[in-house]
Amino acid sequence: MKFPKILVAFIMAASSVLTAQQKEVSLEEIWSGTFQEERLQSLQSLNNGEEYVVLNRDRESDASSIDVYSYKTGKKTRTLVNSNDLDAIKSFSGFQFSNKEDKILLSTEVESIYRRSSREIFYVYDVKSKELMKLSDDKVQEASFSPDASKVAYVFENNIYILDLKSNKRTQVTKDGEINSTINGITDWVYEEEFAFVKAFEWNPTGNKIAYLKFDETEVPEFSMDLYGKDLYPTQQVFKYPKAGEANSKVSLHMFDLDSQNSEEIDLGKKYTQEEFSDLYIPRIKWTAEPMILSVQVLNRHQNNLDLIFVDAEDNEAELILNETDKAYVDITDNLTFLEDNSFIWTSEMDGYNHIYHYNEEGELLDQVTSGDWEVTNYYGYDKKSDRIYYQSTENGSVNRDVYSVKPNGKSKKRLTENTGKNSASFSADYTYFINSFTNTETPTVYTLLRAKDGKQVREILNNKELLETVKPYGFSPKELSTININGNDLNMWMIKPSNFDENKEYPLLMFQYSGPGSQSVSNSYFGTNDYWYQLLANEGYIIVCVDGRGTGFKGAEFKKVTYQELGKFEVEDQISAAKKLGERAYIDSERIGIWGWSYGGFMSSNAILKGNDTFSMAIAVAPVTSWRFYDSVYTERYMRTPQENASGYDENSPLNHVEKLKGDYLLIHGGGDDNVHVQNTMRMVEELVQANKQFDWAIYPDRNHGIYGGNTRLHLYNMMTDFILEKL
Template structure:
């Protein structure tokens, strides 16, 4: 390999002499989304309730009136800092842009969240931030801020009144925080009602969950840090939902019933605040009920509808209300994620979207005119486009054009949208359109951010799995690529659910360090196997109860493709991935050992019985229910197969894939007399971020340089 690197250096020196600069490793790892981010409208946002949008330009927040350019204006950092100084706050270094309504923004200044009036430059209210507090959320009426401190939840009023909603001290009780390990679309633990009168919040009892020991080495003597970690087949936590009334200062708990080990997700308020809707999923994750509960007393009112699946049901999005009596719901009931219209009595009024493609988001709902704006994969699984559908008659408009990925933001009055468009060939185009799809104005057409740099860009590839399924891949070649040469190839893999590494967007989903590595004389290749996202239930669920098997078969289709290329050295194939990608890296090295010379596995799951309940049991059931599946996926059973070189990397504070995964596998390698390499990153949690990430990527590349 070193001889190949020398050849690369000669060619790159010639390239540099022609004026093309080489990326540094630091640039490749840390600057993709800063220095090399394509030109765009930074901080773009529509002003609530107005036909105006804003974006950040240098030290100003530029506000554009779509219908009358004479009303365009700018809020400067000096404007804000003058007001802060007058109120004895320290100045800000960057302009904020978090709109609360059409004239106020909210931002953090010193130990306060400040509400700033952009018209009269005044500060009408502020909230004191308690030391060590987290999970701050503001009521829609602006009168309250909820937050957590330790295991309890509090409210702070604009007058400075602090209200403790809970006072738990027993270890294992948690309030107002995300639950169920952020599965099922959960990313927070507090939910304000539409007017701000009520606050619903999660209460979690995890006192019965096993504690996993981590060690904090930053102390003079390392200290034990125990985390509650429910492994597959073991006791899980119990969750309830409580509702606090800011007027009566009382709390009720929703009567979600038995069994206590169930998942409560997709919480939604009815527009009149009389009811809360919850998706209740059984622990087996194959039966979901959409339940309605009374806010006044917590009583169960009724089950609106149910969904069952012989593999799993995974609700990810809350109901979105059209009126107090109707709402839309996203479901894979027909095998593809689509939009369904329900009445609050549980009647399915109609399925609004249909076809062998997926709705990826609902972007806006114009309730007055009965129009839903949504993004979908209708054109291709690799693309995203914006559509509108008339709820009454089903008339659908395709609002975006151009192959690639469109991220569209609809205006509050539903007359316009701003489209952020990118493709494998287009860094970024931003345009203002009417909601009939007519271009009003092109706002940005970004040049290639790598102009002047020696950067090789990806190209997209289409392959076919053994069963005829279409698979999509991505390849990066060196900029000095010579088809008469033989190159080693490295597969960058993830391969698990909730992922899509290959997409028709700028860079094709690739990290810049992959391009950097390619320029060192490698072919970089990525393939999305079955089991990954946005391809429908059948494509994803084929992995059920057999993680690693179908995924491996599809990745080997990619290997066959690489070996068919005259410029790939089939004797020098490597693979790297992290988390599920680490599991796949080791699966490929151990279950297809004859194919690969080198592997680097980061944060790998090595035995699914060591992984958490929610994710693990969804895809594998429990170890008792699926012993063969767990055994087949247990990488300790394949250590004797290893033929190449493997580096296993883990973080010592990994709370997602606990270090027991790597350590037990390494122990098995030792018992079998098989040599492997191991490196641990201290004080990192499930991946290496910040400045240490440069060290990580350097280590990965060096390992391939030395061994491939």
């Protein structure tokens, strides 16, 4: 039969569209960055509020430059420094301005230590004279300009030093620093990991005082890890790691006076001589708007009693300004902001949801700035000129985020973002503009410049439309957002179905979750790397689902804190119940339901296949906690108290104590160099399974940390998990 040319062309076009839609995604594509979103390079506003700087790198020459751009036009206006013009350094990987932006600290030869800490070689660059000065021949930590940029303070081998940039005189502030014994000016391992900061010293606004923390680690037990490397003999990394219920560092606050060259330990008050409060944390120090008044946040070991203390640096006297308690725990944030009159902004869950409060300098409440059955999820700051506070919240639903402004008295609130999804803001120094990043399940991140006063768009910066063109031939399935009613709660859920989904067929179900306190895995956002893996699995005929159960965040304090003292109980109940309810759907094979997770999610997936052995037929646990007795003091005790106080809470929900219930297929994976969730967790799980004569699969990645990456490691890991799912589920 002879077809007309037009019809032939139509058939060929239709055929090519069908073929394009059936393009198969591969793990090599996923982990080589084929689907990587283009991100807006890390930028920093200049003081003038009209311009921002970006650290750019020339890939061919490996040179670095700090370039200045106009917010309004996006065009480059000038270059502040280019490493091609510097004889001493080929490139730099980070920078820090002085207050007046007349000097820049350039960071080179960075050597990572833990998650947030590093040692590096610093140089001081003078913007006007273009002179370059090496700070020290040694790799040091947390270099920081004095307010007038005449000096730089830093930490070397656990001691604080000050370099006078004019005289080149170096002053050693502390002399008792010793590895695995005493730390000055930087935090210990557990503070860095759980309170999320490293630099533990602060110049006062006039530059004549430095407040700093000292950590006495002598009584903290040591943890050791064997690192195999490629040499004939392995090495061992030994560091102080306080596990739940064990001795913490003894932390103290000190004040160094540059005029007298003396340090004095600060007495925080009689309260802290009482046994209940003697074992304390100091998770934040910050100078107030008064140059000689330091704010100190002090937390008891149970983390349910937080004090805000003001220290007068003239006489080093301490005064309690604000106290907050909670029947479970109080979260630490970086939201404390001091206004010109030394009144301050504070965020708290005291009314059941996280909101903004305004207090005077005496600690008396002036206004609750925000209120409602929704959460403030980010505090961006206060603009004196417009007398407005800028923040992000879930007012438009817990899976969404929007940016708002409001007066400190809670009036005249404005929504500054229009599109429904996840919006986040980066403001210019004078709050004239903000760069908004927006995403939802159908839209990769779009960056736009908006006016802060009304949210009106000035220009689009970056839209990731090329990524949408890249993914089009694959015919990926949408990420469907919904809720599922489990144990009396409407839980947020997403689902990815096969692209050729047929409701008359039965499909195996793979569930993913994290489930840690205050976390969120279900949000109105575009695909992440794992989502492309889920698309690969969907193409193989699987349905993938994620449910955020009780204990996760952004739905109020009660929903989040219900897991207090019983981590792994209610969260596991919700995953089992969700699996059972999903298994009732005609298109899901209730005999083929699997679950996987990483870290806290690995703890959860392990418990799920044990306690839910009649529901789950397969589980993968990557870097799991298998007993909270093995994890660090700050995180664990925040949610569980100590093992001495709450033995049953620790043990009844530990996978180690339920191994005899294993019926399905179980894959256990860990990095041998994990300084966070130690491989001890997996080794103990292996031993319990062996002694219970339970068959399972397991893999150790030598020397890899909690992220299990480097070289082909991630690709190998996901190949292993994919093969396991295809074979077992």
